Amino acid sequence: MSATVEVRIPTILRPYTKDAKLVSATGADLAAVIADLDAQYPGLAERLLENGALRRFINIYINDEDVRFIGSLTAQLKSGDSITILPAVAGG
């Protein structure tokens, strides 16, 4: 069932959301929410996905959980959930 969730947008992606740091989206799972975000804010999905999977150096959390451990794009959502997107802090 489709959930309405809040999504925290990191600074580097705010140009897509007209500078909004907190936006709303709907979807039953993470894939659907990302599709909804992209519909609202064109281009956002491409920053999060590569070849249909989550980009390695983007971290997405549902409430406190790293989605990698709860199904990645198939992670299920319920209304009121909070999604946080954080680019990895990494380098070489």
Add this chain to the structure above:
Amino acid sequence: MTTELGLKVPQSMVDAILQQARDEYPNEACGVIIGRHGIPERLKPMFNAAASPTFYEFDPKDLLSLYREVDENDEEIIVIYHSHTETEAYPSRTDISYAGEPGAHYVLVSTREEIAPATEFRSFRIIDGIVTEEPVEFLA
């Protein structure tokens, strides 16, 4: 977000960062400096989840805690630093491609042998893939 060039940092934090780089050798050391209104207030070394001499990464769990903490305290991440173990204190291509915090000062330190016992501490802005070195003022 400021695009002013220049970083003012307490010498004590610089010393601590260089010591951390030496302590964690042969792996890269990393961490952040947190503060308010662009002024460094506290140093927070971070665990390098990559544990590698050529790569660093904040553990995703630590990363979430860090951002939550900073948010709750109404602070900002002023510096993101890491060490280069054998190369110069200049952002690598990897550093540039992963620089995801446009408002931060990216600090590189190096303790590479060619320059020992000297050390390097340099600061850069990395915005839209462009690296700009900035002057560093060491505060007493």
